[in-house]
Amino acid sequence: MSQEILINLTPRETRVALVENGVLQEVHLERARRRGLVGNIYLGQVRRVLPGMQAAFVDAGLERTAFLHVSDLQRDSGGPPPPIDRLLREQQALLVQVIKDPIGNKGARLTTQITVPSRYLVLTPHSCGVGVSARIEEEAERERLRGVAQGFDAERGEAGLIFRTAAEGASGEALRADHDFLVRLWESIRRRAGEAQPGTLVHEDLPLLLRALRDLATRDLERVRVDSREGYLRLGDFCKDLLPHIAERVELYAGERPIFDLYGVEEEIERALSRxxxxxxxxxxxxxxxxxxxxxxxxxxxxxxxxxxxxxxxxxxxxxxxxxxxxxxxxxxxxxxxxxxxxxxxxxxxxxxxxxxxxxxxxxxxxxxxxxxxxxxxxxxxxxxxxxxxxxxxCEPCPTCRGRGTVKSAETVVYEIFREILREVRQFESQRVIVLAAPSVVEVLLDEESTSLAQLEEFIERPIELQVESLYVADQYDVIPV
CATH class of the missing domain: 3.40.630 (Aminopeptidase)
Structure with a gap:
């Protein structure tokens, strides 16, 4: 399995494509205007405790209050969690981490079970024990990694450790460097949290440019190609500190064709938006x-x-x-x-x-x-x-159908207009009725339904004038008695 990572960088947007055996498998986008929040750590403040939902709303300084379920609260003992109102109180300060971005009208989802990831390891500051990714299947390698972890116990204290899939085959020296980095990072986060006010960002996860290498690169990675010199230099610095074995695989792409045209990535993205x-x-x-x-x-x-x-x-x-x-x-x-x-x-x-x-x-x-x-x-x-x-x-919802995926037919709108005309003339004194509608609707009124329109005029005993509004969508109309 050969793997390549293609990175398209512009001042306002980062796009990453993961290509395996020449076939696009994943696309990741990050825009400067709305960066993802997953992995960020905040000092939050409990706004409301909801015993009925076993959850709480937390102000983390985000656009909307975030959601914290009792199952995502850090506890010292196992078993089912006690009622949330015994664990939290309003105005309480909490160190929380985003585990799910705001989606639609829902706020972010939080946890107090903090995790701090690096290339090979994940530090779990509030829980002890050592875990190994289930994707590392060879038992001898799993035992080797657990043995490496025993040498870290003194520096790590009470914190736990998880070996990520990328740790398979990694040298003890590389794992030690990763571990020491995480211990220093967590100390820094704790210090900032102790000095911060509620509603403050304490630690921000890496931008997509760097996160892509940390999370997507496997042992099958052949090269990373980036089309920005600034991004290339930044990746070089990042790899030098954390991923030295990948540094030589990072290339600056300076070809004539856009980098995402190499494997038809643009066309694949377009197709991925189709039903x-x-x-x-x-x-x-x-x-x-x-x-x-x-x-x-x-x-x-x-x-x-x-x-x-x-x-x-x-x-x-x-x-x-x-x-x-x-x-x-x-x-x-x-x-x-x-x-x-x-x-x-x-x-x-x-x-x-x-x-x-x-x-x-x-x-x-x-x-x-x-x-x-x-x-x-x-x-x-x-x-x-x-x-x-x-x-x-x-994408955003279609302004015409408002996300339904369908619009009313012109015939349906015509019958709605007929009913609305009857309602209006019964309520208001008028000499005539003006109908404003989309071109397709007016066309049906003047063609297939012209006889019905004439009969309605005769019934209400006043003329009906039609006016085309080219900016109206198919099911938009106005009936005005004058």
């Missing part, structure tokens, strides 16, 4: 993202196969499983995801499709959980959502 994803077999996916969940429908389309219908469906579903895993990463979809595979009668086919989906998701950085195929043929899964999806970052 439809075509499969090579002729089938396709329909992906609908809503606030509550994301639904993915698999269709055979024009793929009818040779003779065996079951085999055709099985092959389409297998291809769809690969495509779905990639689209989840590419679009950064999170939360509840429902996949409607094409119905399979063979239990072994269902098992293999589910296994194919699980295997395709193994390289996903976000945590995923997949349920069994339900009695209705649906697969329920969750993918950890921390930041906004690609669509939420790059």
């Amino acid at each position: 439809r994803v075509d499969l090579k077999s002729g089938g396709h996916l329909i992906i609908d993202q809503t606030e509550a969940m994301t639904t993915i429908d698999v269709n055979t389309g024009g793929f009818v196969g040779n003779r065996n219908v079951d085999e055709t469906i099985f092959k389409t579903n297998l291809e769809a499983a690969q495509a779905i895993a990639r689209q989840l990463r590419l679009r950064n979809l999170g939360g509840i995801i429902i996949v409607d595979f094409i119905d399979m009668t063979d239990a072994e086919h269902r098992r293999q499709v589910l296994r194919a989906l699980e295997k395709a998701l193994e390289r996903d950085h976000a945590k995923t959980q997949i349920g069994a195929v339900s009695s209705l043929g649906l697969v329920e899964m969750t993918r950890k959502r921390t930041r906004e999806s690609l669509e939420q970052v790059t």
Whole structure:
């Protein structure tokens, strides 16, 4: 598996593309006007404690108050948490960390279970113990890392430690440098928190330019290409201090073609904003993202196969499983995801499709959980959502349909206008009625519905004048009795 990271840098926007074996897998965007908050640490103040929800609203100095659930509170003992009103009180100061960006009309989600990540390690200041990423499967390597951690105990004190996937194969010297950096950083955060006022940012996570190398680079990384000299120099300094083994793989891209054109990244981003994803077999996916969940429908389309219908469906579903895993990463979809595979009668086919989906998701950085195929043929899964999806970052609701995805037909609007005319003339004395409407609606009134319009004029015993408003959207109109 070869891996490249492409970075497109402009003064107001950073875009990062993760390419594996020449195929785009992930896109990350960060804009100067609205940087992500995940990983930031604040000194917050409890505004309201809500015993019914077992949660609290915390003022962390953000645009909206943030949400803190009782399950995200740091506690010394295990077992179920006690009622939140026994743990928190209003006006109490708390050191909190953002674990989920504000999305839609929801504020950020917080935790008091602080974590401080670096390249190989994550320091957990308020919990002891040593953990190793589940993606490091070789038991001998897991034991080696736990042995390395024992040598850090004196400096770390009561804090815990987690070895990230990138720690696999890392030298003891590199792990020691990472550990010492985290201990110094945490001391600095504690000191700033002790001097800060509530509602203050105490520690800001790295910008996307640097975070991409910390979080995305694996042992398969061949090179990092950045199209800005300033960004290249900044990456060089960052690698010198924290990622010396990656420093020589960072390149300044000075080609004529834009860097994102190298692997068709721009076209892929455009396609990732579409509902439809075509499969090579002729089938396709329909992906609908809503606030509550994301639904993915698999269709055979024009793929009818040779003779065996079951085999055709099985092959389409297998291809769809690969495509779905990639689209989840590419679009950064999170939360509840429902996949409607094409119905399979063979239990072994269902098992293999589910296994194919699980295997395709193994390289996903976000945590995923997949349920069994339900009695209705649906697969329920969750993918950890921390930041906004690609669509939420790059798009806004359509001003015409206001995010519904459909608009009323001109015929429907015409009948609404007829009803509104009757309402108005019954309420107000008038000599005539003026109707202001979009061009498509006026066209229907003058054509297919001209007879109905004449009958209505006769019924209300006054003329109806039509006025075209070219700036009106399809379902916008005004009825004015004068």
